[in-house]
Amino acid sequence: MNLLDKFQQYIRTNNLATPEDRILLTVSGGVDSMVMLSLFVRSGYHIGVAHCNFQLRGKEGDEDEELVRRKCEEYGLPWYNKRFETKQEMERTGESMEMAARRLRYAWFDELSSQHGYTVIAIAHHIDDSIETFFINLLRGTGLRGLTGISTHVGKLIRPLMFASRKDILEYAVAQHIPFREDSTNRSTKYLRNKIRLGLVPRIKEINPKFTDLMRQNIGRLTDAQLFINHGIERIREEIITTKNGIDTIHTDRIDPAFPLNFVIFELLNSTYSFKGEVTDSLVHALELGTSGKRFYSKSHVAYIDRGRIMVTPISDDDPCEGVIEKGAARCYCGNSVLYLEICDIDTIKSFGVPEHIAQVDADKLQYPLKVRRWQEGDWFIPYGMTGRKKVSDYLIDHKVPLPEKKRQFVLLSGDEIVWLIGRRIDDRFRLTSETENVLRITKEII
Template sequence: MKEKFINYIHQHKLFSKKDKILLGVSGGMDSVAMCELFFIAGFDFGIAHCNFQLRAEESAEDEKFVKQLALKYNVPFFCIQFQTSKVAASSKVSTQMAARKLRYDWFEKIRMEHKYSHVAVAHHSDDDVETFFINLLRGTGLAGLAGINPKRGYLVRPLLFASRNEIEQFIHSGNLIYREDSSNSSSKYIRNKVRHNLIPLMKQINPSITKTVKDEIYRLKQANQIFMQAIEEKKRKLLFKSATDASYSLAIDELKKLDPLQTWLYEFLSPFNFNIESVNEIISAFDSISGKQFFSSSHRIVKDREFLIISPIPQIKPVEATLIEEHTQKIDSPFNIEFIKIKKNDAFKIIAKPEIAFLDLAKIEFPLQIRKWKLGDKFIPLGMTGYKKISDFLIDLKISVIDKEQVYVLQSGNDIAWIIGHRLDNRFKISKETEQVYQAEVKKTH
């Protein structure tokens, strides 16, 4: 068992001998076996235990047991107690989902704080088979049927080479003590239903069902590797990251050329937490008007004229105007702008750049305000005599919905003096009668 364990770690490049590993230990048979294997293989490790307080005294006894296990191996011990049921209720998720998130978030916190290179959990090959059926029952893509990954980021699963029977034999041969989790026999959880009901029933049809599924997982894993290589290659050609913010764009005309479109688009968007229902809605909106929005738990997609624009859901904060007094020379928020007064003489020349505005100082009413534009705002564009709504002006410029949200105005009194970076208001322009010029310049940050 020790040799298989070490070989599996080397084969999948999970970690090296010099790495320090944090073990997630429940006290059950699998995690106890993992501790023993780490110890006899000579790896440097610590133990982390989550008390989810779901089984009253039994949970407290598990915590005491794992603490003693850490003392036995003379390794660091970390423990936390969670109000799991309350978290699940407030988050409106299942107890299992809440426990999973609490566990892995805390593991990562401990890993970072105490400089562990990886977190190891004790999933084995029978867990892989159960996960195959769970994902199949819930509905999944190819990746969901390709088994549990031995390594994902900092998370490693060094026992995936072993079956439940092999782990039992290892435990008994070493006279190792472990805790029995009473919830493992409960039919309340889907994994237990698969383990205790579905798989035994399937063994009546195919006694070798476990081996059959493991073989299929292996083939599906290889097929998924080929599939994902094709997805990544196409993604590099079609999914473009903005140079200025955290958004991405996909050209709608290029997407329409893909077949099957639903599958391609789902694979492009699933990393942003969009599900297949959202993908179908997005495809249906390809030929609709601009501005329609779609949301996942973390991102939104705006259907623009020619592109799908993907961006993180913005944190909504109250927007306050930035006041510019007459003596103000520079501001740093919402962006860097410098203000100077210039005496207009024969040497003065207007520089035609969108990031610079030249205004007649005598026409300005201080304090000026810098704020985001809003519906209903209007101004008289430079060179025109009549009012134009800013919303219409931005449409004429074909500015995307995402970029519109980042448009600010410079306001003098009740009038818009400048749509910053785009157009000056005609009422504030430099004329023959101008004596002093007020210059506002947006400075790029590096």
């Protein structure tokens, strides 16, 4: 069976689209999306094409845009193009390039669907992308749910190439003389995904040439296991969670003692309230010690222990969302962000000038444990490059920070002193100097 036949069968078998659907294809100009475009055209579906130019690759990005435009004109398809101010968005939000680009493009796809009546959005991910995601999540410790790879169908979003490998797609492109562009950043090993794609996976394939097919089977089994767990957790949820006055109470004494407590609580808190594994581990440890009062945060909810029960409620606007960072911690969650922390020798620092979502401070000036919380009225710091104190409230006003962002503004503290107005400016007292030997490098990433 050739790739076109497999493509059509995969869509039918998985109920991804019908002949009546209007499908918006997201086409970058790379080989995956250009092949997807060809397959949809040859299959006779009603399609339109959306192309994003994030203006991060200069002439390369413009040439990608031109290729997609020409191909859509050749096929007689409606096409939509948008140039995003991605760098400015990264500076405004403190997001990584990947996170900012993802948020911008998916919001635009939804907007196009509403405006033009598209019922399905097609993304050109394939099985190799799913395998790489498996390893990324394995290294990040996301648990079983993260090992199920990339979903084939979520809402109106479909991935109709998940049956195919990168090799299958490239062979089809060559055989059908399909033009495509190669993103030069795909060869850069500074990105974790590329390190896995270019370094780890080829070495595993040397050991087992059938690695891709094996991983396809493994991911399928893990997905089935997660579906089974989801069903079981839903039954447990109905039995042990009660709701009153906007507070969900998890009655831990109703959990079957034969079940692994940590796993059940993680699944309950992660699937419903987006709590991360490190947070639920700390919560269960406090529960086992009988500790009450400490608060644990996801990006939207706060949990605390009360007489052996776990209470969960949405985070209120006046909640300080205070977290503690012990010495040696690798990450900390605050609001809708995660902070990644790394101790470095000063000699390994390649640049003292870093984007606002990264802070480099003198590690030997810090007093542990560090604290993270929302900023409060009366907070002050000495912005980097200045000599005088400045109230945080005045700094945010001077920089025209919108009110919703002010409410989400966090600070990092050493003792009672602000080290970093997170995502904006470090305190001058903790800057790197000629006397600095050890550096704490902190990266903020929106989750």
